[in-house]
Amino acid sequence: MIISLRINQTQYEYDCQPGDTLLQVLRKNGWFGAKWGGCKEGECGACAVLLDGRLVNSCSILAAQADGHDIETIEGLGEHPQQGWRANEGLHVLQTTFAEVGAIQCGYCTPAMLLASLRLLRQNPNPNEDDARKALSGILCRCTGYKKPVQAILRAAAILRGESGVQDEIFSLGPLQTNEPISPEDQSGGTQLTQTRVMPKIWTLPGVKTTRQVGKPEIKVDALKLAQGKPAFTADMEMRGMLYARVLFSPVAHARIVDIDTSAAKALPGVAAVLTWRDIPRVVYSTAGQSDPIPGPLDTFSLDYKVRYVGDRVAFVAAETPEIAEKALSLIKVTYEELPAILDAREALDNQTILHDEPEYVNFADSNPARNLAAEIRIDIGNVEKGFAEADQIFEAEYEVPKVQQAHIEPHVVLTYWDEDDRLVIKTSTQVPFHVRRILAPVLKLPMKRIRVIKPRIGGGFGGKQEILIEDVAAHLTIATRRPVLYEYSREEEFIAARSRHPMVARMKTGVKKDGTITANEMYVLSDTGAYGCHALTVAGNTGHKSMALYVGDGEYRKQPNIRFYADVVYTNHTPAGAYRGYGVPQGFWPLERHLEKIAHALGLDPIEFRLKNALREGELHPFSTAWSEGREPRPEIIHTVGLEECVRQGKAAIGWDQKFGNESWRNSADKPTKKRGIGAALVMQGTAIPYLDMGGASIKMQDDGSFVLLVGATDLGTGSDTVLAQMAGEVLGVPVEDIFVYSSDTDFTPFDKGAYASSTTYISGTAVVKAAQIVADKIKQRAAAMFNSAGTVKLGENDIRLENRCALAPDGRSLTLSEIGHNALHHDNQEQIMGVASYMSPSSPPPFAAQFAEVEVDTETGEVEVKQLVMAVDSGVIVNPLTASGQIEGGMTQALGYAVCEEMRYDEKGRPLDKNLVDYHIFRADEMPGLEAIFVQTYEPSHPFGVKAVAEIPMDGVAPAVGNAVFNAVGANVDVIPITPERLWRAMKE
């Protein structure tokens, strides 16, 4: 049928099918600003457009319904002001404020958010915070925690109302530097944001050096393209002759495939290929996107004759349309011989049912498929039994953490094709492009050099894309058909067939003296890796390595802590687990911090003082550094910076701890007899990169006009790492970020980088960038000195020259612009390409530290928990960009909040997933958020050129235990299993 749509004030006629959604028709016709979140229930809102001025999900109405109506998409909002000779109105103020305040992280939800904001401001030029939150409430954002988008709306409204001063505020004020702890009145968290100040608070400890670019709130280098909804994501790139892939997933948890009949599917017109395990090479590999050698077993095949979970792959189809591909799946007849399934990790070890009986299985370290054991860890530090013997009291308890989903709003998506040189190009939304190439080469039977991996923009990853998850599907189909193939997961497929956080059962045993000195601390975890052992060893290792390292004991025990961490990582017939922001550490801090809370309570100690008494301090050895290093040789590592005490001081002040903790009249609200308030805290630490393993490279070249092109293998998943890397380069080169063009991740063009994981980009790739920039800076200075010398009598050396404000400055006041130098280098004298290439591998992994706080209100009858406020004071070293860093903290805390109270992947008795959409699997919406407050306590980490440590993962660690401890504070009930659902708390209160 032909429909007529007036899009952004121009009339269009499109041919479509009666059942096509508006989203399908818009995207087919080049309106890529509307994104697909894989939904079938209209839950994410990324596809929203304005229909007759109303914000509607374009995936949830038929295109035919829109026939004759007005549509506005992001493409009509505003555009980059520099369009050559074509005059234009530039960006809309909302696009500007979203970019300015850091409201854009991965940018996948941004077009929809902007349209929602536009509609709000049209209806209400004077919105308050609640209005803004309500307007955004139909759009899920997994990155920001919504605080900055709300601020962007309020700022835009103020600017449109003509209020003075708003426009300059962010960049002229800079972060709030204060010498006093922040009081609750002063803070911008709580239920009401401070609309006029978007910068986080920064408390700087002595020793932090002053810089020009580093530490400034720069606009993200990619913000404008995202604010315009440019086709920057993988699914936005279509090719002629492109086929659509679909995968047949197993409906049973464990079975042998006895027979597959694909004849009917192959005969369906429009089907280009149907592949089963018989059609492709049988190559065992691991889907974990990690450096070589993969620290885990090789136990996966692209397609196998056995299925090990509901959602395991059975067959691949490529067809002319997604609908034909879908239909073809229904025509494949599979005969399964069902096998007993293991659906409880406690029953997995030494069970008669064995998941991996394939002869090709390759062990790593202590994995043992005959025991269903994917990994085993046994770490003993000091003399744990002696420590227990010396304790006055021993506390033991068991805790549990759930399987949760990364739920990035852009699903996994990949496009593959043969280029004109017969090289296989894989464009994929990945965190690890170089690992994709290395790991897939043998699987595809291609030499590595015949594969090129390109990472376009990523719409969120959070570890879920540190996996070689779907690239092989499209690649096999491209090899089979010779044609380009696009494969995109739906949201349901994300739940049934992507990775997730490892669920764990943890047993704690802690010996303590009466005065609160920890004499020995032991954790045993049973981790469920699901059907495959991707990240099995390293995630569990991190669980102990980071959480159990934080408390070493006091006095003599500091010098020789007694710590034991044992883990068994078992195979079950659940969806495989993998990497998820925090990488095992949140799993460790839930049991540890709940356990310490109980101990403090039992001993009558102040819970925070008790923790600080036993916590790791500056100058001490990381206790695990002598004992474990992901299956490699451990090397002792001293911790140089620990801002934990200051974090506690700042966080306590911000949440009003002293006024609330132990205050009965605050706990009992007079007007709500069934409600009780509570406050809780948790201290946490993470790591920064993997020492002696992670490597990042960077190359910088200077252009004729004094601008620079920075090529990095690092992958920005929305975190702002491209910007932070540009800031560091700019610091060395004396130019603003706008003079540095960052290209990230193309295995052909950019230097190697291990990828975006382990909180390493700013630290590792950043150091590589600084080193490359220093090489370039040296060359510029040499040339500048030569240029000065050719004109003057005083002979200058390169060390006499400073680079500042796009100029090379001589001590006598003379200056040359970088444009003059670049031009000279390329065109005039002794011509050369000024360029620098460097890489960096770190010998250390300096931990960031944080104090996290939560305030809750508990319904004593139903067990509902409402989190009212979250505060996090974090020592992440020097903060390169306070806007992007605080965005990381706010977004991380929001994900962690879901971990605490509502997120959980549930299964039925046959191993079938019960949560397959973002309705049942609830992630927080803009209009139900607690107050969020991020405070930075700056230390200067000596192992980095600008003193930085990691920031992105640590917010995941302490929210759940802080909430659990706050619940205990409110009602005296201990919930040991997260999420703290109403029923779990109700049961705990009954006990």
Next chain:
Amino acid sequence: MITQYHRPDTKELALSLLSRKQPKTVVLAGGTRLSQYRGEPIEVVDIQALHLDSFSSSQDGFTIGAGARLADIESWHGLPEAYRLALRREGTINLRQTATAGGTLLSASGTSLFACAALAADALLIWEPGAASVSYGDWLAMGNSGLLLSEIRLPASVEIRVESVERSPLDVPFLSVSVARWKSGRLRVVMGSSSAKPMLIADGNGTEGVEEGLRSASRQFADHWASPDYRADSVVALFRRILSGM
């Protein structure tokens, strides 16, 4: 699969399309649900041009066109607050811009607070052809009484309260109690639950037996949202809470 799209501009035309035996033809209202349809071939009749989107109040009560969008009804200040709050819990604000009152009641599960409130209030559904009137409760038991739902009528002078339980403030309300009380003393109590359609628990004068009714109804259900024990205890707590506030 949707094979044909119709947008009639008269009720008569719509009814004649809907009355055909073949091809199977169904009403398309907001389309939030139907646009996702991937089953056997059907044709759809879009009701956007039929002017079924008005709403009004009179002494007898509130009349809501079946095609009225939830977002519009939600901002209608004439409607009692309890309905408006319940409407705000139906899907997201984006979906409510298109989803209709009729589509919502006809596709509701037990987690729909608006459907629970409407059942508690003994809402009437008016069906075409013939303006046949049937209570929402009877519709839940017996299905359609016509081809096209045109109107929903909610009685006036009824006090409505809804209480629910969820994991976060705006999560799926997996358990709820809705109570409607008439001036006459008539009391209707509805339980909403993740595992069933809205359930009428009591319709009579007074509260006697209601708690037991709620308990025994909740004990029938166990799913991954909550156990029967928890449901039984919490629905009674919610019911008492509603009564104490009425």
